[in-house]
Amino acid sequence: MAEPTSAPTCPRCGATATAAVAGDLCPACLLKQVALGTGTDGLPNEPWTPPTLGDLATAFPQLEIIELIGRGGMGAVYKARQKSLGRLVALKILPPRHAANPSFAERFSREAQALAELNHPNIVTVYDFGRAGEFYFLMMEHIDGVNLRQAMMAGRFTPRQALAIVPPICEALQFAHDRGIVHRDIKPENLLLDKAGRVKIADFGIARIMGADLDPASGVAASDAPGLTQDSVLGTPRYMAPEQSAHTAQADHRADIYSLGVVLYELLTGELPVGKFEPPSRKVHIDVRLDGIVLRALESTPELRYQTIGEMRTQVMTVFNKLGPTCYISTPEQLATFDGQMFLWHRKAQMLLDDRYLSFARAATTTVIPLAAIRDLSIGHYPRVMHPLGLDFVSVTYEEGSQTKRLLFTPRVEGWFVPLSDFNRFVAEQFNALRAAIATATGRAPGNTPANQLGTPSSSRAVLLALLFLLIVGILLVGMSLRQQKVPVPQTASPPNVIDEPAKIVPPPPKIPEKPPDSGINK
Amino acid sequence: MNHSLSDRSANAFRTTHWTQVLAARGESTEAKHALRDLCEAYYGPVEAFVRRYRAGHDDARDLTHEFFARLLEGNSLKGVDRTRGRFRTYLLGAVKHFLSDHKDRTLAEKRGSGQSPLSLQASPGHHRSERQEHTPLDVADPHGFPPDAFFDRQWALAIVEKGMSVLQAESHAGGEAQRFEVLRRWLIPSEDDGAIAAEAARSLEMSDGAFKVAVHRLRKRFRQLVKDQIASSVNGPEALQGELDYLIQALTSPESSHDSISSPR
Numbered sequence: 096m097a098e099p100t101s102a103p104t105c106p107r108c109g110a111t112a113t114a115a116v117a118g119d120l121c122p123a124c125l126l127k128q129v130a131l132g133t134g135t136d137g138l139p140n141e142p143w144t145p146p147t148l149g150d151l152a153t154a155f156p157q158l159e160i161i162e163l164i165g166r167g168g169m170g171a172v173y174k175a176r177q178k179s180l181g182r183l184v185a186l187k188i189l190p191p192r193h194a195a196n197p198s199f200a201e202r203f204s205r206e207a208q209a210l211a212e213l214n215h216p217n218i219v220t221v222y223d224f225g226r227a228g229e230f231y232f233l234m235m236e237h238i239d240g241v242n243l244r245q246a247m248m249a250g251r252f253t254p255r256q257a258l259a260i261v262p263p264i265c266e267a268l269q270f271a272h273d274r275g276i277v278h279r280d281i282k283p284e285n286l287l288l289d290k291a292g293r294v295k296i297a298d299f300g301i302a303r304i305m306g307a308d309l310d311p312a313s314g315v316a317a318s319d320a321p322g323l324t325q326d327s328v329l330g331t332p333r334y335m336a337p338e339q340s341a342h343t344a345q346a347d348h349r350a351d352i353y354s355l356g357v358v359l360y361e362l363l364t365g366e367l368p369v370g371k372f373e374p375p376s377r378k379v380h381i382d383v384r385l386d387g388i389v390l391r392a393l394e395s396t397p398e399l400r401y402q403t404i405g406e407m408r409t410q411v412m413t414v415f416n417k418l419g420p421t422c423y424i425s426t427p428e429q430l431a432t433f434d435g436q437m438f439l440w441h442r443k444a445q446m447l448l449d450d451r452y453l454s455f456a457r458a459a460t461t462t463v464i465p466l467a468a469i470r471d472l473s474i475g476h477y478p479r480v481m482h483p484l485g486l487d488f489v490s491v492t493y494e495e496g497s498q499t500k501r502l503l504f505t506p507r508v509e510g511w512f513v514p515l516s517d518f519n520r521f522v523a524e525q526f527n528a529l530r531a532a533i534a535t536a537t538g539r540a541p542g543n544t545p546a547n548q549l550g551t552p553s554s555s556r557a558v559l560l561a562l563l564f565l566l567i568v569g570i571l572l573v574g575m576s577l578r579q580q581k582v583p584v585p586q587t588a589s590p591p592n593v594i595d596e597p598a599k600i601v602p603p604p605p606k607i608p609e610k611p612p613d614s615g616i617n618k
Numbered sequence: 619m620n621h622s623l624s625d626r627s628a629n630a631f632r633t634t635h636w637t638q639v640l641a642a643r644g645e646s647t648e649a650k651h652a653l654r655d656l657c658e659a660y661y662g663p664v665e666a667f668v669r670r671y672r673a674g675h676d677d678a679r680d681l682t683h684e685f686f687a688r689l690l691e692g693n694s695l696k697g698v699d700r701t702r703g704r705f706r707t708y709l710l711g712a713v714k715h716f717l718s719d720h721k722d723r724t725l726a727e728k729r730g731s732g733q734s735p736l737s738l739q740a741s742p743g744h745h746r747s748e749r750q751e752h753t754p755l756d757v758a759d760p761h762g763f764p765p766d767a768f769f770d771r772q773w774a775l776a777i778v779e780k781g782m783s784v785l786q787a788e789s790h791a792g793g794e795a796q797r798f799e800v801l802r803r804w805l806i807p808s809e810d811d812g813a814i815a816a817e818a819a820r821s822l823e824m825s826d827g828a829f830k831v832a833v834h835r836l837r838k839r840f841r842q843l844v845k846d847q848i849a850s851s852v853n854g855p856e857a858l859q860g861e862l863d864y865l866i867q868a869l870t871s872p873e874s875s876h877d878s879i880s881s882p883r
Contacts (some may be wrong), residue, residue: 124806125871126839129844130862251827365827366816378826379814598761 145171154228169301183237186231202312206304207278217267219297240290243283248588254381260294266409267296281354282334284450333367337395349397352404356392384414406462409454412447420506422446424455427501433557436481466536468493474526475549480558484515487522636705636851656705657686663772664713670764685716705851710769770868781843804833805840
């Protein structure tokens with residue numbers, strides 16, 4: 096038996112370290128770990144016992160309660176059948192923790208009403224809510240499938256699979272954020288995958304209903320768990336944004352962006368980004384561009400994160416699939432300036448077109464245009480000074496807020512030299528693809544303005560002057576070089592500008608020696 | 619620890635032995651076996667307690683042995699209150715009783731020598747900590763017993779030690795001795811061990827995910843072992859959490875403040 100010694104104390108808990116018992120481990124910390132239970136391993140410690148099927152059958156005569164399918168800190172979920180409609184539903188029973196609090200009922204109905212309005216294909220639909228007997232409940236769409244945690248346990252996601260589920264989550268979150276609803280508890284357990292592989296977000300706003308974000312002034316204790324288990328109960332700290340765990344009342348939609356960043360990190364690496372963590376590409380073989388996305392979502396200062404989840408979505412899409420070509424983008428205002436005309440080629444962006452959005456992702460900013468917001472789509476010509484023969488661009492006129500904005504883009508064509516006709520044909524292809532996508536998304540074709548009515552800015556005077564200057568310099572240089580040649584000019588010689596260029600001798604392409612057909616190795 | 623012993627201990631964890639012992643008042647064969655297992659598990663704390671009480675004497679081991687022998691063969695459980703019962707409390711009471719008895723007997727044998735058996739001098743070659751050498755002076759108990767907090771602390775340590783040794787034995791039996799040596803450090807989670815964990819995972823040629831799962835399993839098993847162990851010493855599962863909290867208290871509260879206080883029991 097080990098004797099207590101006047102050994103140094105444990106840095107973690109301050110207890111006297113007793114080396115001989117558990118090697119270098121502090122026995123007090125070990126016992127605490129036992130007391131904290133599974134809560135410290137990411138599973139909430141739930142002192143509440145969910146009601147039995149019998150209890151529920153009495154309270155919900157209109158339902159046939161089939162089984163308990165899940166439980167957690169925010170309640171228990173039962174699979175049930177609605178007798179009248181014959182459809183399966185998920186019945187969520189909230190723990191009666193706060194039921195006695197008079198403000199709970201009011202908050203519950205307010206939040207639940209907002210949730211019921213969240214009608215999105217990637218959000219679990221709320222059919223009904225209320226109180227039945229002693230139970231506060233939410234009746235929801237039943238998803239036949241697994242949650243992301245279960246899916247991750249079953250097998251590691253490939254980076255591609257991981258990325259594929261992120262955009263729909265972003266869309267659903269953007270949809271909710273636009274309506275002022277923040278999820279506040281995004282974690283793998285709340286992301287459901289149905290049999291068709293569709294992802295659906297569950298438990299929207301439940302955290303808020305359960306008062307996890309109540310300010311201390313309202314006097315509602317966050318937890319009624321006894322003694323030592325207290326700090327492991329609330330929320331899901333590992334997925335929580337720093338500002339959320341510190342001042343819950345201040346957390347806004349950017350807290351969801353952080354949580355999704357944690358989920359994405361975990362999907363990619365199988366680990367949680369705790370403490371000083373490494374970028375995902377150091378751990379797994381993935382596109383390094385993902386590091387930037389994940390790390391930006393995980394910025395501890397909300398201002399440094401993506402400001403909208405739509406922006407994050409676009410960035411993920413850029414890595415996920417290179418649908419669109421690289422484009423040069425500008426606006427009519429930019430194109431009217433010297434800078435805009437001379438340095439158009441500096442403003443490169445990755446174009447992405449999917450069934451809902453047209454996006455241009457640049458290093459610093461991302462422009463996301465919902466297809467439904469596009470009012471006009473036309474082809475125009477760049478000012479002659481930029482290309483004397485007339486280079487085409489696609490003009491997108493769209494509404495953002497109450498403003499009408501216009502964006503011009505030209506796809507980049509790979510290759511050193513592309514004939515103008517090919518180039519403009521490529522522009523036309525992009526134009527048609529975009530037009531078709533808008534028609535599919537909105538059911539109507541956008542307006543089209545002929546190029547001559549587009550009001551393209553004329554060539555900038557500064558550019559013309561610059562070109563004139565270049566022309567003069569060029570002539571001077573040519574003249575000087577001719578004088579330096581000092582070649583005796585025969586009387587009969589024609590002026591240099593009419594000398595026929597000697598025909599270029601094009602070497603025949605090197606012939607690849609054909610292999611004799613029987614040279615292959617027999618297998 | 620040899621294999622058969624670890625097997626027996628693992629069995630001992632599964633049943634709440636103390637409940638069994640209490641129910642049968644120590645009469646049935648089953649109850650006797652249960653009591654034997656319990657005594658074996660808590661031999662250490664008792665010996666530490668006796669050793670401290672008999673500081674300066676060489677008879678601690680013999681006394682402890684005698685105490686357990688009497689406990690197991692005697693009918694000492696007759697008077698135990700069935701309703702309030704923790705084996706820890708019972709055992710401490712029994713030891714104190716035994717030691718006072720012993721003291722009386724010794725004094726009777728010495729017959730009027732008037733000399734207290736307590737000595738403040740440490741006998742050379744006998745390993746004791748510095749704290750222990752001084753404690754007899756601090757003890758306020760009229761019988762000169764070490765404080766209860768000391769015993770409780772030893773008890774908590776015994777439980778942790780038992781859990782660890784069973785965990786180790788299980789890993790060794792499963793041919794994962796080396797893995798256990800690396801993983802055991804993660805029985806206590808800490809904030810800043812991401813990089814070290816990754817390194818450890820590599821040293822075991824495990825993926826980070828697999829490593830995490832292994833740590834999770836080890837923690838889970840350790841929790842189970844400790845909880846079972848505690849459960850076997852209390853009367854009923856509802857007392858488990860309370861006892862666990864109490865034992866954490868016993869380990870974390872500064873020992874000095876307890877050493878000078880002796881709570882009457």
